Amino acid sequence: MNVVQWFWVIFLAMMPVSELRGAIPLVLLKYNMNPYVAIPAIILFNFLPVPLILLLLNPVERWLRKWTFWSNLMDKIFERTRSRTRRSIEKWETLALILFVAIPLPVTGAWTGSLAAYLFGLDFKKSLVCIFVGICTAAFIVTLATLTGIKILGL
Numbered sequence: 752m753n754v755v756q757w758f759w760v761i762f763l764a765m766m767p768v769s770e771l772r773g774a775i776p777l778v779l780l781k782y783n784m785n786p787y788v789a790i791p792a793i794i795l796f797n798f799l800p801v802p803l804i805l806l807l808l809n810p811v812e813r814w815l816r817k818w819t820f821w822s823n824l825m826d827k828i829f830e831r832t833r834s835r836t837r838r839s840i841e842k843w844e845t846l847a848l849i850l851f852v853a854i855p856l857p858v859t860g861a862w863t864g865s866l867a868a869y870l871f872g873l874d875f876k877k878s879l880v881c882i883f884v885g886i887c888t889a890a891f892i893v894t895l896a897t898l899t900g901i902k903i904l905g906l
Contacts, residue, residue: 760778780901801864805875805879836867849881851885864885
């Protein structure tokens with residue numbers, strides 16, 4: 752296994768834009784890594800930022816709010832996240848958080864799920880479990896979709 756390839760897989764898995772939705776296709780389509788090794792690693796590295804986000808977002812937010820630019824930027828990001836998740840989180844809480852993380856669409860995933868859990872004041876441990884279940888579900892969906900695409904397209 753190539754160290755550079757592993758770096759890119761881990762990097763994509765941890766980044767808020769790509770997360771496992773970018774890392775799994777990379778592993779299966781380009782790098783031909785062993786999925787039984789790579790996908791659990793991707794799940795782990797996709798989950799790794801979650802506790803840090805949940806624990807550090809409050810002190811970081813309080814510190815950044817001292818400056819108008821950062822305060823305005825956070826207001827925009829937070830309001831967008833609230834507007835996308837409010838109805839479902841308030842009604843279904845844990846199931847909504849799992850599904851929000853699990854559905855492999857843009858602007859969903861572990862990072863946004865962590866932000867939603869923080870914004871709605873959800874329990875830390877419950878949030879960790881829900882986000883992890885969502886990540887595992889997303890990994891299954893993305894893996895299945897990628898393997899189906901490979902099979903259909905003959906890649």
